[in-house]
Amino acid sequence: xxxxxxxxxxxxxxxxxxxxxxxxxxxxxxxxxxxxxxxxxxxxxxxxxxxxxxxxxxxxxxxxxxxxxxxxxxxxxxxxxxxxxxxxxxxxxxxxxxxxxxxxxxxxxxxxxxxxxxxxxxxxxxxxxxxxxxxxxxxxxxxxxxxxxxxxxxxxxxxxxxxxxxxxxxxxxxxxxxxxxxxxxxxxxxxxxxxxxxxxxxxxxxxxxxxxxxxxxxxxxxxxxxxxxxxxxxxxxxxxxxxxxxxxxxxxxxxxxxxxxxxxxxxxxxxxxxxxxxxxxxxxxxxxxxxxxxxxxxxxxxxxxxxxxxxxxxxxxxxxxxxxxxxxxxxxxxxxxxxxxxxxxxxxxxxxxxxxxxxxxxxxxxxxxxxxx
Numbered sequence: 001x002x003x004x005x006x007x008x009x010x011x012x013x014x015x016x017x018x019x020x021x022x023x024x025x026x027x028x029x030x031x032x033x034x035x036x037x038x039x040x041x042x043x044x045x046x047x048x049x050x051x052x053x054x055x056x057x058x059x060x061x062x063x064x065x066x067x068x069x070x071x072x073x074x075x076x077x078x079x080x081x082x083x084x085x086x087x088x089x090x091x092x093x094x095x096x097x098x099x100x101x102x103x104x105x106x107x108x109x110x111x112x113x114x115x116x117x118x119x120x121x122x123x124x125x126x127x128x129x130x131x132x133x134x135x136x137x138x139x140x141x142x143x144x145x146x147x148x149x150x151x152x153x154x155x156x157x158x159x160x161x162x163x164x165x166x167x168x169x170x171x172x173x174x175x176x177x178x179x180x181x182x183x184x185x186x187x188x189x190x191x192x193x194x195x196x197x198x199x200x201x202x203x204x205x206x207x208x209x210x211x212x213x214x215x216x217x218x219x220x221x222x223x224x225x226x227x228x229x230x231x232x233x234x235x236x237x238x239x240x241x242x243x244x245x246x247x248x249x250x251x252x253x254x255x256x257x258x259x260x261x262x263x264x265x266x267x268x269x270x271x272x273x274x275x276x277x278x279x280x281x282x283x284x285x286x287x288x289x290x291x292x293x294x295x296x297x298x299x300x301x302x303x304x305x306x307x308x309x310x311x312x313x314x315x316x317x318x319x320x321x322x323x324x325x326x327x328x329x330x331x332x333x334x335x336x337x338x339x340x341x342x343x344x345x346x347x348x349x350x351x352x353x354x355x356x357x358x359x360x361x362x363x364x365x366x367x368x369x370x371x372x373x
Contacts, residue, residue: 001325005333008066014334015068026301039304040293041085046303047289048085049310051078053317053344056160057337060153061321067333074285079163080218081286082310086167087187087222094178095226101175108171113146115355116164119315120144123158126324149204151211153318160318162208169197170219183227191220213275218283261292306341309348316351317344 005011055075058068065072093099099107120143127133135157142148143157151162173193178186194216202209272278306313321340328336 003062003328005062005064005067008064011332011334012068015337018338023302028299036294042307043293043300043303044081044085045310046306048078048081049306049313051075056318077282077285079215080282083215083218084222084286087219088226090174091223091226095180104175115312115315115351118355123319151208158319162211166212184224187220187224191217214279217279221283312348312351313344
């Protein structure tokens with residue numbers, strides 16, 4: 001249900017203060033930047049899922065949109081970041097392992113669908129038992145196959161799952177299109193296929209088509225980054241060798257970070273009418289954040305934790321917030337949002353453990369957040 005908030009600005013400051021304290025408690029300096037490592041990608045995924053949660057809470061859950069502003073304004077960039085990282089991770093994995101298409105699908109299908117199916121079953125049961133709400137068989141069947149032709153955030157089974165359809169589409173065409181020696185060309189082909197598909201009369205709602213048009217380039221761009229990373233890396237090494245003096249190198253790093261922050265600030269809040277420009281500007285914002293994290297000497301462990309469980313949180317966060325809320329009705333908005341983030345992490349931990357079959361392997365130890373040590 002739609003929530004009300006008293007003193008939205010004050011509650012936002014309270015939540016931001018609590019979040020800031022946790023950030024300060026859970027960060028450490030890195031001796032040097034580690035490039036586009038697993039730590040960096042997890043931090044980026046953590047940032048992406050938080051922006052999406054804040055956007056859904058600020059603009060769709062509370063009647064006063066000033067709550068969580070401006071944290072709630074960049075959720076679209078978070079979606080682009082997810083797709084970009086998915087394309088990058090898929091391409092890097094394909095370059096390293098060179099899997100055949102059948103092996104590729106076997107490795108990926110379970111990781112995507114098992115958590116999705118668990119969440120859908122739980123939501124359907126909760127809807128039926130607690131809300132006496134039922135869905136038609138075609139809707140449920142499509143949902144289990146990852147097909148979401150509509151995204152009514154207040155009426156659909158789980159509206160944020162519109163994201164699953166374009167993600168699965170990219171996963172479907174990737175093995176047939178991607179060639180290691182021609183990775184940049186492969187990315188262009190994927191972008192071209194996406195463009196052509198959007199010209200077709202797709203059986204989806206106008207709002208969903210609009211979302212596709214806003215985000216279809218992010219995945220191919222991630223593939224392109226993976227394909228060109230070796231070349232770009234060689235040029236970066238030459239530049240760093242040319243900047244022999246440490247002070248010059250450090251100064252250049254800070255100047256670069258400031259420039260990226262300016263690019264992000266402008267691109268994140270600029271408004272345009274052309275949908276292609278809107279998409280490119282959003283991707284530019286995501287790329288500027290990516291480069292800032294690559295160059296940044298701080299390891300934000302809180303973002304790493306959320307990044308590790310970002311997919312699981314994405315699957316269930318909106319139905320729990322909107323239809324099955326039990327926290328906001330008892331606590332002020334700021335404190336309630338903080339408690340929800342903890343609640344989501346706990347649920348995501350158990351969902352990931354269940355989906356990975358960890359409950360069936362009692363002899364194997366499973367240490368949460370182990371990669372953060």
